[in-house]
Every structure is written in structure tokens, then in C-alpha cells.
Amino acid sequence: MFDRVWLNANLCTMADGLGVVRDGAVAARDGRIAWVGPRAELPGPAAETVDGGGAWILPGLVDCHTHLVFAGNRAGEFERRLSGVTYEEIAREGGGILSTVRETRAATEEALVESALPRLDALLAEGVTTIEVKSGYGLETEAEARMLRAARRLPGHRAVSVVTSFLGAHAVPPEYRGRQGDYARMVAEEMLPAIAAEGLADAVDAFCDRIGFTEAETEAVFDAARRLHLPVKLHADQLSDTGGAALTARFGGLSADHLEHASPEGLAAMAAAGSVAVLLPGATYFIREPRHPDVAAMRAAGVRMAVATDMNPGSCPTRSILLMLNMACTLYRLTVEEALLGVTRHAAAALGLSDRGALLPGLRCDLALYRVSAPAELCYWMGGNPCAGRVVEGMPT
Template identity: 70%
Template structure:
């Protein structure tokens, strides 16, 4: 049989059928950037393709970080100090800090400066085995700066061998130009910023922050209607600080994902499951903000709501640079199983971005692979710190 490349002497975690899908002594073959075979070595068809001896490594689908804000200017280490002194995230935001602080630094930065600042953050993820990453805007809060963030995100995908999915998050906070006129700004996002991003092909999805310090469900719905009218799927920051109906709203719009969900009720979670909306869990924010209330994992399990796991990499509430660390936090803080955590950064993370061509090792999928020098996949969730990734493959070629 004709293959472009074959990986041998490896064990596979295929992520098929909602399990780890373990295959001892496995093999993977690639053809035209896709997986042409993934299974036991003994069943691999005869071939004369170049091979890589993986030295007994475990191969997983390339990891997917499905919720990041990695393109931004400046940092908020000073606010970190303030929180340690007792200030809450909400108090800092109401005093002009938080998102608006990063807005000011981001507006001042050129596209080139934003790319240069983001590349080291991206490179850290790639070293851990990430092959797909989502990047949000949301720190410009005006048309030019929002589009500049999205262009910078697209540029990251050209500068490195990685797939970058972009989300327009202009409805992240009310900018100072619209102080006291939040609804007017939401209307501006819906009528001006969303159409502009769509027309320039810069956004793969539209996101919003539905919260008592951000936008109401009604204002969020206005943005979502504009997005869907232009053929763009939607995502939502939901119920992080209060149960404000965000999860239910995401389900009503058939959102790709609803993210955070620390205070979502069981009924809304069940509605998400029925709508096919993925729950994206962000333990980095829980840890950084010292939250005492966690997402209702038991409710998600009961109704079969798919769970993804991500860094939420951002300068304020989750300055997390490691997706492998999120695997450990997902297990230790939220009590996810190893299978739930690893599905959360592969198959379910792909679903949270609307990708059907990646996230598992199966024939016909993109040949995006991550190789790890571990004795079993559980080690990826077990260790705090360290990085056992020994190789990445993107579309069938070593990266």
C-alpha cells in the first residue's frame, strides 16, 4: 500500500468512542496529510514508505487549546498583586483595570508588536504538543483594534506550523467611549464590527462575555443574531461570576461552546447537551481567581454534555502558558478522570471549535500527532510541571 510516512514502535491513545482508545504496539500511516491507518502494528498493510521509530512513545492526536486570548499588549502583574492584597476581580474591573487595562495597551500596539509578543506564548504550547489553537480578539473594543488583533492571530498561523482558529470577542467589555451606553456598544458590535470582521474573513466564530460586569443576555443575543445572519457560529463566556442565563442562551443559539460555567445550573447544562454545545472548562481562571465554586461536573456527566479543557490564556484572570498544566488542574480541581481530561484537549476541544477532521486517531482524520515519552497517558495529567513531548506532526509532516 502507498503511504507517505509511517510511525512505528509506538502506543496509541486514539480517543475513539469516548474513551482513551488505547492500542499497545500500534502504528500510524499518513497519506496526503491525513491518517491512512491507525491501529495495531500487526495489522498495518505492507508498504515501502519512510518510517519513524518512536522508541516506545505514546502518540495522541495533536493537542487543541480551544480557548485563548494570547494576542494582547502589556500584562497585568500589578493587578495580580492587588488581588493578593484582597481586591476582587470584579472590583478591579469596576475601577478601570481588568479588560480595559489591557485594552489600552493593545490599542497602542502595532500588529507586528502583537505578533511578536504572542509568538513566545504560542511556542510554549507547541512544545507541549499543541497543533491547533483558538485565539480571541476582545482587547481592542473598537473596530480597528479588534481587526488588528484578528490579523495578528492569522499571522501566528503563518509564522508557525499550527492551525489557528479565530474568534471575534468585541463584546468583551464596554469601552470608555461608550461609558454608560453599554447597549449602544452591543448594537455597534452587531451592526458594524461583526459585519466588518466577516467581510474580511478574519473571524471563524463570534464570542461574547455574558455577565453582570459585561453584557446582558438580550445584548448578547443581538450580537449572536448578527453573527449567525452572516453565517458565523457563536461561542460564549457564560456564568463565570453569576448564573446569569449564559449557558441557557448558548444552548438556545446552538453555540459551539459555552465556556467557564462555574455557576451554571443543571437545567441549562442539560439544554447545552441537547443542543450539542460543548462545555469548555477553564481551571486556570478558577485557580488564579481563587474561586470556591466549580463547574457542575456531575450534572455534565449525567446529561452527557461533552467537556473540553483549555488554558484561557490571558493577562488577567488566567495567565496560563501550559495546556499540560491544565490537564492536571482539571483532574485535581474539578475531579475529571484521565479520559475526560485527555478527551477535553483532543476530540472534545475539536468539537468546541467546530472541527470534525481532527481530535482522534482514525482513518481520514488530519494527521496531527503529539508524541510523548511517558509510560502511560495518565502521566500527562499526573505531573505538575515538566514536558514529556518529544515530537509533533502537523498534516502528516514532522513539525
């Protein structure tokens, strides 16, 4: 007998493209999908039957790139950019990431949890069941650890799965001004081992770009991650082509994210390595980056494409993954199928998670239900929220 079965619904299994099943059913047992297919073929009874009310059921959405935990905001910098100052100019003046560092260092762990919850709630309300959360606004061992501890606590407050990434190599803190190489070595040799010893990180990230860290500095951090048996991912080629896509591929990285300036050669290397390209259209939009990722080259190379919010206080203060679907289609010209794969199956792959992202027997029963007439509506509407419910490990939330 199944624990629970959802009936009177249409399915996007995301197992083979959209994998549409009209008048389908999903059955759960012990938090896993036990059966999925046409309702007429459902093989057995369930302890509980849930009427889907004609909704479309997708795998629970996966937001695979966020900076959800931070203190303060940067609305003042937003006003400056409206007057013509660029994101890069603000960063070089000591603003940008460093302004959030000052606020986050001063915040307690409890304050970080409390400030993150409303942002998390907005994503959950749209159907997110798994979210990645990065550090990177502490830039010292204890502050970075505090951010990651706060992220680890979120599932104790909400029904959500959280994956954490250590992003100590996000920017150079004020106390290391003019000594970027020294700071990068400290991240690799001191911060990362301490974070790993406490079990706070599921992966290691870095920002490799002309206002970030050099290729050699990033390699040192990634070498340290490899010694600690932690997978890597990279903020790559956002503002210039610094070879971040190829660097990610050399280390077998889970993903390279942004990629506005990545070369076709770098993208081909990612495809060969199995690294996922994480597209962040909200950041492109918000900082008015004129160059977009080379989606045609990604398709030609066979790179899997994910879509994420990049929720952060400086370059993408969004709380809507559904809006990111629309932006991915309108700005980058993704198809509906590509965009929806980007927040389900491919997003799960970008986090190294093979147990979710599709409606298949044996995977986690994480579901998102939507009151729409067709899956394309999830990418079509700009604003509004058709999510009618979430299921996390077989339990409605």
C-alpha cells in the same frame, strides 16, 4: 504506499474513550491518517518510517479557548489581588480587561505577532497543533481587526492551525462608559459586519455575566452572527448564573465556556443542543473562584467537556495546557479519560472541527508524541514537559 508511518509506539486514538492500542502504528498519506492500528496488522510499506521510541502517540492537542494575542501584562493587578482586592472590583474600577485594551490599542500588528509567538511556542512545545485565538482587547473596529489579522498570521511563523473568534462584546470601552447598550448595538451592527467582510473571524464570542453583557445584548450580537452565517460561543456563567448556558443552547452554540455557576437546567439544554462545555480550571485557580463547574450535572446530562488554557493576561496567565490537565483532574475531579478527551476530540468539537481530535483514517494527521509510561502521567505531573515531538498534517515539526 504510505507517505510516512510511525512505529514502535503506543496509541491513544481517542476514538472510543482513550482507545488504547499497544505496539501500534499510524500511517499518513497526503497529510491525512491513512491507517491506524496494531503494528502487526500494518497493511503496507511507507516511503519513510519513523521510530516512535516507545512513546505514547495522541492526536495533536487542541487548545480551544485562548486570548493569545494581546499587549502588556497585568502583574500589578495580580499584586493588588494578593492584598485582597477582587478581580471584579478591579474590573469595575476601570482596570482588568480595559487596562489590556489600552496597551493593545497602542500596539502595531507586527508587535502583536511578535509578542504572541513566545506564548504560542510554549503551547506547541507541549503538543498543541490547533489553537483558538480570540480578539476582545481592541473594542473598536480597527483594533479588533488588527488582533485578528495578527492571529491569522501566526501559521506563517509556526506549524499550527489557528481558529479565530471575534470577541468585540468582551467589555465596554471607556468611550462608551455608561452607554453599554449603545456599544453592544455597535458591535452587532457595525463591528461584526466589518470583521466578517474581511473574513477575519471563524466564530463570534461574547461575555455574558454581571460584569459583562446582558442576555438581551448578547442575543443581539448572536442574531447578527446568525445573519452572517457565523457560529457562536459564549463566556458563560463564570461569576453568576445569568442563563448563559441556556442562551448558548438556544443559538446552537459551539460551546459555552467557564460555567462555574451554570444551572443543571442550562447544562441539560446544552447537551440537547450539542454544545460543548469548555472548562477553564486555570481561571478558577488564578482568581480564586470558590465555586467550580457542576461536573456531575454535566455527566448526568451527557454534555461533552473540553479543557483549555484560557491563556490571557488577567485571569489566567498560563502557558501550559498540560498543567490545565492536572488542574482539571484535581480541582474539578475529571477522570484521566475525560481530561484527555477534553484537549483532543471534545476540544475539536468546541471549535466545530470534525477533521481532527482523534486517530482515525481520513482525519488530519496531527500527532503529539510523549515520553511517558502511561497516559495518566500527562495529567499527573505538575510541571515538566514529556512531549517528544509534534506532527502537523503528516509532517514532523
